[in-house]
Amino acid sequence: MxxxxxxxxxxxxxxxxxxxxxxxxxxxxxxxxxxxxxxxxxxxxxxxxxxxxxxxxxxxxxxxxxxxxxxxTWVDSHTHIVYSGNRVQEFVDRINGLSYEEIANRGGGILNSAKKLNETSEDELYEQSKLRLEEIMQQGTGAVEIKSGYGLTVEGELKMLRVIKRLKENYPIAIKATFLGAHAFPIEYKENHSGYIDLIINEMLPKIASEDLADYIDAFLETGYFSVDETIKIMEAGKKYGLEPKIHVNQFTAIDGIKACVENEAVSVDHLEIVTDEDIEILKNSKTMPVALPSCSYFISIPYTPARKMINSGLPLALASDYNPGTTPSGNMNFVVATACIKMKMTPEEAINAATINGAYAMGVSATHGxxxxxxxxxxxxxxxxxxxxxxxxxxxxxxxxxxxxxxxxx
Known part of the structure; x- marks a missing residue:
């Protein structure tokens, strides 16, 4: 035709x-x-x-x-659209003055989503998630990366990745799956980080690989979550199974995480609300795409990625939605592009390049999309x-x- x-x-x-x-x-x-x-x-x-x-x-x-x-169409290279329920109460908690860290410390945040997800059947999770996928397609997204990370158990993570696989099979939109078992430490592993990392490496990864459920591996490299050394272990383990890294980093603090990601040839480093001069120098001439998530900054009132400084230093930049139930309950890439222009002082040309061709690079679909x-x-x-x-x-x-x-x- x-x-x-x-x-x-x-x-x-x-x-x-x-x-x-x-x-x-x-x-x-x-x-x-x-x-x-x-x-x-x-x-x-x-x-x-x-x-x-x-x-x-x-x-x-x-x-x-x-x-x-x-x-x-937009290429959204960072989302968490497979989740159960919502976190509306945390939205109100933030309005009433609680910080992201305070909400997490009282059992909210990622652990809240993990509890709901593990109580939800795979079929119900699929039904909830497909509505979000259909919505972003109507809003102009034609390729999307979707992460796990709200299971935090072997079965929970497999459940999420199987739902992503079903979405991929049933919809025309290009989908890449990212394994994010290292999103947070479950309560039972709060004082036993090595035990949970062993679970990720020795139990989750082999099963994910055996079912061919993921394209990438991710970790929340941040103070209070996964350290640089812990993230390096996870990246190295993922690469043994053919999973390239795409890493959450520099959302709240800069702890030399970008250096570790570049050295491990990460496809992308995502968030980057805090970026040092040293980080910029490390990213220059690397294969790693910096990815900004302005809707997250907007929704939880944290700094925006310093796009002007990064672009003026010669770096590329991609834009993505970070669609998730806690800090960005929207996958509208039109709003992402507008917010990048309004709040990050990107020109419309820069923002559209970031949300199309550079987004395609950040999720490995440059040959076909963007x-x-x-x-x-x-x-x-x-x-x-x-x-x-x-x-x-x-x-x-x-x-x-x-x-x-x-x-x-x-x-």
Missing amino acids: KTLFINIKELLQIRATGIDKISGFDMAVLPKIDNAYLLIEDNVITDFGLMEACPKVSDAAIFDVTGQVILP SITKGKRANIIITKPITSFYQLPYAFGTNLIDKVMIEGKFI
Whole structure:
């Protein structure tokens, strides 16, 4: 089946093959064609260009999108959308003055989610999670990474990863699974860190590998959670099973975690609300993608990733939602892009690069997602008529999406 879009006001993020990420000042450039066409065959982008060069395609479904913008779907490289219930009470607790750490110390936070998850059946967990997946697809996300980490037991973690696998099998959106058994220490291991790390390495990982349930491994490398040395052990163990690291780091403190991640060739380091000059130097010329999560900063009122400093230093930067029940109960990447512009002073061009092509790099789908490139998947957002793509972050509370296409089909 062929689909031809004509009279596109702006066709954004057009790239040649072989470009997998954008860094530094290049992030300020978002290649586009005004008054363009786009041709799709089945689930693949096959041609695009100026309307004056638009081919005649007799057997195509033709859509005249005069006044509308087309761009690649968002790539959300950091989420926790498989969870049970919610943490609404903690939202109110924060309003009443409790900090993230105080809530965690009284049994809330990640341990609260783990308790609920272990009381929920796999089928019920799937039913809850698929609604969140369907929602983010409607909001323009065409590829998503999903983490475990609310099980914190062998069966709980396997349950989460099996649900992610079911979502992957039943929906057209590209999904990568990340094993995050090292999200927090269960209460029974609070004084026995080595015992829980042994459980992760010697029991969880072999079973996950035997069922081929994960693509990446993660840990919450942070003061009060997993230390640098503990995280190194987990990264090394994961790599023995072919799981590359994608690590939570520098959310609240900087404890040389980024150095350890880069040395262990992490695909990405995520959060980065606190970034030192030394961290920036370490990230330069590495393969590791820094990932900012502005919705989390917004929701729990913590500092934002210093995007301007990082980009001006020549680094790449990706944006992701961190969709989770406690600190970011939203997977709306349109809001993520707008918040990056408003609060992190990223330009619209930088923010869209960060949420598309750099997001694709951060979850290993650069070859197929993240840009309008011949041969890549036909995953596109078609906006409503707008003045320019700048309106996307400007009108941050308005749904400006007309249609979303994933794998060549409207959803």
